Amino acid sequence: MATDSPSTTSPSTPSPSTISPSTTQVIRQASIVGLDLGLDLGLDLGLARESGLEDAASDERVNVEGTADVLIKAGRIEAIAPTLTDLPADTQIINGRGQFLGPGLIDLYSQSGQPGHESRETYESLSRAAAAGGFTRVGLLPNTEPAVDSASVMAAIQRANSATRVSSAALAAHSAAPENRSQLLPWATITLGAQGKQLTELAELAAAGALGFTDGEPIVNRVLLRRLLEYMQPLKKPVALWPCDPNLAEAGVVREGPQALRLGLPGVSAIAETTALATLLECIAEIPAWVHVMRISTARGVALLRQAKAQGLPVSASVPWHHLVFDTQDLEGYDPSLRHSPPLGNPADRQALIAGVADGVIDAIAIDHSPYTYEEKTVAFDTAPPGAIGLELALPVLWQTFVSGAQSDTRLSPAQLWQALSAGPAQCLGLTPPRLAVGSPAELVLFDPNAEWSVLPENLRSLSSNTPWLNQTIKGKVSHIWTPTFLAD
Amino acid sequence: MTNLPWNRHHIISLADFIPAEYDSILQTALSFQGVLARRTKKVPTLQGQVVANLFFEPSTRTRSSFELAAKRLSADTLNFSPGSSSLTKGETILDTAKTYLAMGTDLMVIRHSGSGVPATIALEMDRLGVGVGVLNAGDGQHEHPSQALLDLLTLCNDLNPEQPSIEDLRGKKVAIVGDILHSRVARSNLWSLTACGAEVHLAAPPTLLPKAFLEAFSAPLITPTGQTIERKVFVHWQLLPALENADFVMALRLQKERMSGHLLPSLREYHQQFGITRDRLKHCAPNVKILHPGPTNRGVEITSDLMDDPKLSLVSKQVASGVAVRMALLYLMGGAKH
Numbered sequence: 001m002a003t004d005s006p007s008t009t010s011p012s013t014p015s016p017s018t019i020s021p022s023t024t025q026v027i028r029q030a031s032i033v034g035l036d037l038g039l040d041l042g043l044d045l046g047l048a049r050e051s052g053l054e055d056a057a058s059d060e061r062v063n064v065e066g067t068a069d070v071l072i073k074a075g076r077i078e079a080i081a082p083t084l085t086d087l088p089a090d091t092q093i094i095n096g097r098g099q100f101l102g103p104g105l106i107d108l109y110s111q112s113g114q115p116g117h118e119s120r121e122t123y124e125s126l127s128r129a130a131a132a133g134g135f136t137r138v139g140l141l142p143n144t145e146p147a148v149d150s151a152s153v154m155a156a157i158q159r160a161n162s163a164t165r166v167s168s169a170a171l172a173a174h175s176a177a178p179e180n181r182s183q184l185l186p187w188a189t190i191t192l193g194a195q196g197k198q199l200t201e202l203a204e205l206a207a208a209g210a211l212g213f214t215d216g217e218p219i220v221n222r223v224l225l226r227r228l229l230e231y232m233q234p235l236k237k238p239v240a241l242w243p244c245d246p247n248l249a250e251a252g253v254v255r256e257g258p259q260a261l262r263l264g265l266p267g268v269s270a271i272a273e274t275t276a277l278a279t280l281l282e283c284i285a286e287i288p289a290w291v292h293v294m295r296i297s298t299a300r301g302v303a304l305l306r307q308a309k310a311q312g313l314p315v316s317a318s319v320p321w322h323h324l325v326f327d328t329q330d331l332e333g334y335d336p337s338l339r340h341s342p343p344l345g346n347p348a349d350r351q352a353l354i355a356g357v358a359d360g361v362i363d364a365i366a367i368d369h370s371p372y373t374y375e376e377k378t379v380a381f382d383t384a385p386p387g388a389i390g391l392e393l394a395l396p397v398l399w400q401t402f403v404s405g406a407q408s409d410t411r412l413s414p415a416q417l418w419q420a421l422s423a424g425p426a427q428c429l430g431l432t433p434p435r436l437a438v439g440s441p442a443e444l445v446l447f448d449p450n451a452e453w454s455v456l457p458e459n460l461r462s463l464s465s466n467t468p469w470l471n472q473t474i475k476g477k478v479s480h481i482w483t484p485t486f487l488a489d
Numbered sequence: 490m491t492n493l494p495w496n497r498h499h500i501i502s503l504a505d506f507i508p509a510e511y512d513s514i515l516q517t518a519l520s521f522q523g524v525l526a527r528r529t530k531k532v533p534t535l536q537g538q539v540v541a542n543l544f545f546e547p548s549t550r551t552r553s554s555f556e557l558a559a560k561r562l563s564a565d566t567l568n569f570s571p572g573s574s575s576l577t578k579g580e581t582i583l584d585t586a587k588t589y590l591a592m593g594t595d596l597m598v599i600r601h602s603g604s605g606v607p608a609t610i611a612l613e614m615d616r617l618g619v620g621v622g623v624l625n626a627g628d629g630q631h632e633h634p635s636q637a638l639l640d641l642l643t644l645c646n647d648l649n650p651e652q653p654s655i656e657d658l659r660g661k662k663v664a665i666v667g668d669i670l671h672s673r674v675a676r677s678n679l680w681s682l683t684a685c686g687a688e689v690h691l692a693a694p695p696t697l698l699p700k701a702f703l704e705a706f707s708a709p710l711i712t713p714t715g716q717t718i719e720r721k722v723f724v725h726w727q728l729l730p731a732l733e734n735a736d737f738v739m740a741l742r743l744q745k746e747r748m749s750g751h752l753l754p755s756l757r758e759y760h761q762q763f764g765i766t767r768d769r770l771k772h773c774a775p776n777v778k779i780l781h782p783g784p785t786n787r788g789v790e791i792t793s794d795l796m797d798d799p800k801l802s803l804v805s806k807q808v809a810s811g812v813a814v815r816m817a818l819l820y821l822m823g824g825a826k827h
Binding site for chain 2: 250256258259261262263264266333334374375378379380381382383
């Protein structure tokens with residue numbers, strides 16, 4: 001397929017073998033996450049946040065318990081009602097009782113091993129892992145080997161997408177139906193080879209369908225940063241930047257503080273993040289480019305963002321999900337899967353990050369899925385490559401931690417969590433958020449918060465199993481996912 | 490030596506060691522000091538057991554000390570060092586440990602340049618349920634428990650040569666001077682000395698002694714019986730307040746590579762500001778003694794003549810204590826169960 005050009009690779013043609021236009025399904029009595037109350041209306045977040053399910057329950061389309069029947073026909077949401085009757089005889093009935101139905105989740109940035117490290121993850125395995133975790137679309141970080149710094153490398157991802165097909169098959173391990181796959185959205189690099197030295201052909205990559213631009217690594221050269229922001233203004237694509245000064249981060253592997261000292265691990269000062277963030281915010285104040293701040297990880301960083309947003313700077317931000325769940329106090333066992341970059345925060349950082357998600361200063365929770373093989377990760381903590389897998393674990397663990405469990409002082413409503421994992425990321429990317437509304441494409445997730453499963457390599461679709469939950473049992477599983485084919489731009 | 494309080498299978502960190510355990514180690518080490526003073530310096534305690542010294546990070550002194558300790562206990566010893574290893578060929582740290590496990594190793598003595606490696610191997614041994622004990626012989630900048638314990642023996646021997654006891658440490662002032670930030674010796678000593686009731690005064694420039702050390706190491710020790718022991722830690726960015734009436738001064742090795750990270754302007758200035766000299770020792774208690782975990786940069790952290798002054802320096806006693814303490818640890822971890 002060497003002749004493939006972006007214009008011919010998308011949109012992909014739906015394959016009749018996996019999607020039948022006549023398929024009709026009804027999901028019975030699932031709890032509806034936020035319905036479409038504000039979830040897709042960026043400016044009306046307060047409503048969704050405060051109302052949650054209680055307001056949804058006052059909607060005439062749901063029962064007092066906030067449950068409803070949802071009818072899906074030919075890939076669209078046909079009807080939502082407290083109870084649907086007179087359905088066609090061949091309607092597939094899915095029992096949603098005790099489960100939550102919400103719009104599909106969108107991940108801002110995750111790493112594939114392909115190209116370069118296919119033993120860690122391939123497009124195929126990543127796409128299946130994402131779907132298993134409730135993500136209908138995933139932004140793919142471009143700092144692979146080779147990097148996604150040209151339209152031809154990007155076309156390979158777009159081709160992989162054409163293998164992505166819709167199906168509403170249950171995700172049961174022994175399902176005979178074809179496995180669901182999430183749509184992979186390629187970020188392109190800012191600089192050639194993600195080396196931070198020379199700009200890629202930004203306009204061509206933008207036209208070829210890049211989701212946006214990021215190196216997945218800090219941009220150190222401030223002249224390059226300034227020119228990038230200037231040049232990007234007419235291109236209508238987001239630039240995702242990780243505020244980090246690698247010189248200040250030195251060889252640190254954990255967040256500086258008492259726990260780092262006790263553990264004897266070299267620390268990274270918060271100023272490695274905050275000085276880079278302050279620089280970036282000052283640049284945006286002068287050059288109103290479309291910037292997304294990725295991997296915010298410190299309390300002071302959240303404070304700077306809050307201030308910037310209050311001043312009206314056009315900036316959005318995301319936090320990697322591990323940073324909401326873990327902090328330096330969890331490092332006693334030196335689990336290399338808890339080595340992240342930026343490092344996990346101190347307890348006060350984690351609390352500030354959670355508060356930032358709750359009040360919307362942080363627009364989205366990113367998964368930042370980083371697969372590494374067993375032999376790559378089974379080394380000393382300080383030499384382990386940073387990152388962990390997360391696509392299949394984030395929703396259950398975040399739900400357990402912030403929605404149903406009492407493991408945190410700050411609780412999130414189902415609608416708040418969904419906002420940060422679905423509409424929030426979509427808005428950061430300028431994508432139309434998936435909606436749970438009549439007439440909308442069926443881009444949906446049915447989540448069973450009580451299903452228990454063991455995190456074992458054989459139960460993970462990801463090829464890697466570098467996660468702190470390995471060999472543990474967790475609660476919560478996506479039971480069904482609907483990933484539309486016509487999402488390709 | 491049969492009814493000492495001891496139920497640890499591994500020695501990774503001294504953070505949660507309680508006074509009774511330090512006392513067990515001290516009393517056991519004192520008995521072995523008796524053995525080492527005899528004509529026949531060997532006991533059959535660990536006969537038939539295999540002690541593997543897995544020294545991923547090169548070390549001659551500590552490894553020799555552990556090897557001698559194991560041999561004095563009649564154990565068979567295996568030595569692993571990175572020069573002869575396949576670590577660079579994709580073998581993981583757990584693969585190495587499992588190889589030595591397969592050879593029938595009973596105790597693993599582990600040194601690694603990365604903090605946490607002994608802990609990781611100990612967890613894996615527990616997961617496998619093989620009953621192998623792991624002794625941390627120095628991991629990264631984390632801990633070096635056997636060094637702190639031999640320091641403890643050295644201090645107690647000095648305070649009360651007739652009947653050494655950890656009780657003698659109560660209220661004593663110990664100054665630890667130098668590159669605290671990068672020192673695993675300082676960390677282990679902080680835990681052991683404060684648990685035994687000594688005041689620990691740290692002294693270094695702020696770049697080598699972040700303020701957070703205070704918070705990091707002064708959380709009270711809660712014993713299993715619910716007793717609370719306050720830890721007395723002090724942070725000084727100047728030398729003299731730390732030396733004031735100090736009973737012991739421990740100087741730490743200053744690595745020359747600290748210059749490249751802008752942590753210090755020069756070794757010369759460091760010596761001017763924090764070097765231990767005869768003159769400065771006048772601020773200490775009259776019977777002050779000096780310790781150094783070695784190897785020493787003579788003329789940097791301590792002047793050469795102090796190192797060699799037998800009335801002041803406990804350095805050679807530290808080395809001698811090392812074998813007895815390591816025998817005690819191997820005995821308590823392995824030999825005591827037979």
